[in-house]
Amino acid sequence: SSVEKFRCASKILIEKIIMFFIQNGSFNQGNSPIVYDGLVGGNVTIYCPVAEESQLEFLYFQKVVDGKSVFLNGYHSKPLPTQLPNTEMDQNHTMMHIYRLNLSDSGEYQCFYRYKNAASGNLYEVQLYLNVTALFSKPETSVRCREESGVPSDCNVTCHSHNGLSGKRMEWNVLGNDNRDMWRVLRNDESPSRDELVSISSTANFNCSVGEVKVSCSVDTFTSEIVSA
The missing domain is CATH 2.60.40.10 (Immunoglobulins)
Structure with a gap:
């Protein structure tokens, strides 16, 4: 032509x-x-x-x-x-x-x-x-708790974020009682999302027997909403 x-x-x-x-x-x-x-x-x-x-x-x-x-x-x-x-x-x-x-x-x-x-x-x-x-998206959270006699005994909190650079990990922010004996990170996962970017997630377990714990998670410049565990 x-x-x-x-x-x-x-x-x-x-x-x-x-x-x-x-x-x-x-x-x-x-x-x-x-x-x-x-x-x-x-x-x-x-x-x-x-x-x-x-x-x-x-x-x-x-x-x-x-x-x-x-x-x-x-x-x-x-x-x-x-x-x-x-x-x-x-x-x-x-x-x-x-x-x-x-x-x-x-x-x-x-x-x-x-x-x-x-x-x-x-x-x-x-x-x-x-x-x-690339910057990860604002982390989204989900909470699953196990109860004993109707009272939460421990909770797993998972944070997800998408479309960032490989090699980064979620940071946990624990408000108030930051006793590391009361919580631990269970796993960190990374999976391809699109192009050369990845999605990441992190799951942490919190002991709720001593009272409510408020947590959030961060990656890059974004922090999730605060949730209770």
């Missing part, structure tokens, strides 16, 4: 531009990368710091994947086809929005640009780095 032909021609044009300036040593390199942070499922905008008073001939973003630069989105006299479906260039052609972030979006990015009618004709390069992480 005409769109596919245009996309192919645009890609070849960009590759030729890069190779020409690499061979002629026109890149400005050596600066530390600009670092951006994002959350899985969220959005981030990465910016190429160009001189606002100067007109651009072209500007485009790439991502380094397995040591190779992959074209994402950009501007060359008129908008180029979007190569990555979750990216969008802003109207000023200096920022790229990335939507619905995944862990795989983490990594090195590059911005290349050249000014119109620049005497030097230099192609400028800006190094960028995107760090995408």
Whole structure:
């Protein structure tokens, strides 16, 4: 189709531009990368710091994947086809929005640009780095108690949380009587949830014979509601 032909021609044009300036040593390199942070499922905008008073001939973003630069989105006299479906260039052609972030979006990015009618004709390069992480959901709790003569003797409290990074564990918060002889963690579980994320749960047993115990659990920045055991 005409769109596919245009996309192919645009890609070849960009590759030729890069190779020409690499061979002629026109890149400005050596600066530390600009670092951006994002959350899985969220959005981030990465910016190429160009001189606002100067007109651009072209500007485009790439991502380094397995040591190779992959074209994402950009501007060359008129908008180029979007190569990555979750990216969008802003109207000023200096920022790229990335939507619905995944862990795989983490990594090195590059911005290349050249000014119109620049005497030097230099192609400028800006190094960028995107760090995408994930936060567990607010923990949910469930309580199961065993009774003796109608009075709770001990209770198992379980906390569940979803879609976070592997290797984290639930923290228990015991209000008031924090005697470790009165409670213990029975198990901690981790299971895949989606993409590269996991769900975790933790179950603790509380001795209720000495009175009611109020507890909550925490992971990342979230703490569950307080429950009684």
